[in-house]
Amino acid sequence: ACGQLTTESLGGDQLAEAIMTSDTHPKQYALEFNLGGKKVTIGGVAKGAGMIQPGMSPTGNRPYSMPLHATMLSFITTDAAISKPTLQRCLTEAVASTFNRITVDGDMSTNDTVLILANGLAGNQTIRHTAKDAISKASLALFQQALNLVCFALAKMLVKDGEGVSRFVTVRVAGAKTNQQADAAVRSVANSSLVKTSWLGGDPNWGRIIDALGYSDATVEENKVDIGYSAAGSSKILYSLKAGKPTRITFERLCRAVADPEFDLHVNLNLGKGKAVMYASDLTEEYVEFNKGDVTDPASLGG
Template sequence: MFTTNQVCAAPVRLCIERVRGGVARAIVANSGNANACTGRPGVANARAMAAAAARALGVEPEHVLVASTGRIGVQLPMDRVRAGIAAAARELATSSAQADAAAEAIMTSDTRPKRIAVELALGGATVRIGGICKGAGMIQPGMSATGRRPSAAPPPPGAARAGGRGRHATMLAFVTTDAAIAPASLRAALRRAVAGSFNRITVDGDMSTNDTVLVLASGRAGNARIASVRSRDFAAFAAALEHVCLELALMIVRDGEGVNRMVTVRVAGARSFADADAAARAIANSTLVKTSWHGGDPNWGRILDALGYSPARVVEGRVDIGYSAPGGRAIVWSLRRGQPTRVLFEVLWRAVQPKEFDLHVRLNLGGHSAVIYAADLTEAYVDFNKGTIADPGEASALGG
């Protein structure tokens, strides 16, 4: 799954071309340089990275996928990249220490590695799914299998509902499994998982040029091969993959640049999924709403304002706004039918003090809903991203 940003990086274009074949043996990734907006040399460098990894591993170059993250608009230092690939290949092993090292190696502005692994009984065998990811800023993925931007659509049935300065961010996620599963079924499971996880998060409302989620299946678990997306085994595998992807996606939001609070925005009662999604994103990306979350201010006026300018159909006199604990059913309502409730301000204030809480918005116009996992906006985010330049003569002062 790949970014739908119309300005996409060379490794993204290369991966889109290669995943069509349905076979991949390795992923090679670098951090610190996005290899985006680098023209034909950038494409050649992405191919060179794959070739170097293929030589080190003894596989075909076209079976190597490539990912990059970091500053935009700067050519890769290929001598250092090739040396790094050779050194990394010598360190390959199956231990948890190597997994931890890989998770740390792809970090940019992340403050901690992000990883998860699960096991499940499937088709007469124990199947494992493990994943690592990175991402902290430039986070509002909108990925598709082809990199083309689809119209707004609800998650598929069964989907989850819902460094240092100058090192710029994107989101990358790499998932591996030993399940025996047909490539078409694996792609279907990944589309479903991403729809309910990485495509439902935002830190700052910016979609990266490099967002990528890749999954590799070795087939070594010995389970009965999953060929049909209508089988029980597929449903079980897809649910486990959704769990892995959602947990990784939430790690990104919690570790967002300068993030102090994570807020789950739940919009219900919309006329269509497109309306519910638009309303949730307008709230989640509103600067004024996000700063009020940081300050612990239950400011329903800013939320209602964001709803009003969103593309969603909104009738002011029907809107309800409330708060709950994460996943909680007990909702404290600040607004009902467009008017403030009699709930004491202190009660509302207490509801938004935790590091995580749910914001509930009911439009009461239909039966569609959407969820966005969002973050507050802090002074630390601004300080990190304000782009202070010590030496305007440095080439690294350019780019994203």
């Protein structure tokens, strides 16, 4: 096997394809940036299309924002010179805001993995989180930013290529009493089968959303809840619910707001400063067809 390893760039393409399971296409992303006059590269591959709601941590423990594990693998490499403890800290931070914020179906298994390897061949001054000088701090911040971008790009690809997925929805919850409560609320909405099927149908169904909020572990006062929609990444929100009451926005306009393959859902509980985000998908007939299997054909039965 070692004799088949290659240093050619084609090897990355082959790896991305080799690890695919129910993925419809390979997933890889890379970028270059300047670090102290040296060109540094970070690149990665990922796989996973079902059983996606990762929750990885270096210790295996599960903080509130990190549920159990899913069927997702990602391998990242960099030629940056960086100390091992610093690399681990950077990866932990990147994963917390990217891979650990995605969900396709809310289901989980136990083999989630994100690995990062660094060989130091870029020749930059070694990045250490313990360094106190301004240049070292700037280098660390730039490396972290680049790693975050790579992880987010790969994580987004996983959701978009989820089994049967037709919509990518960024769910944002603000105004919770705590960040922990915001996380509970956003996961409840993002994983609700009724909410996800309404996204498939292009239905701006605030009733299902407020129901999912109500059975979450977050404190919710119905007469304070705002629910709205926007184009992906836009701050221009079209509200279907304000202070717990339907707005005068027509149903047709709200339907148009959720008709695009990508859009944002905004929820404000108006009870505090807690906030959280999840990157989610709809739930389609194709997902059900793919996962129900056929008992007369054992080879078709999935995990």
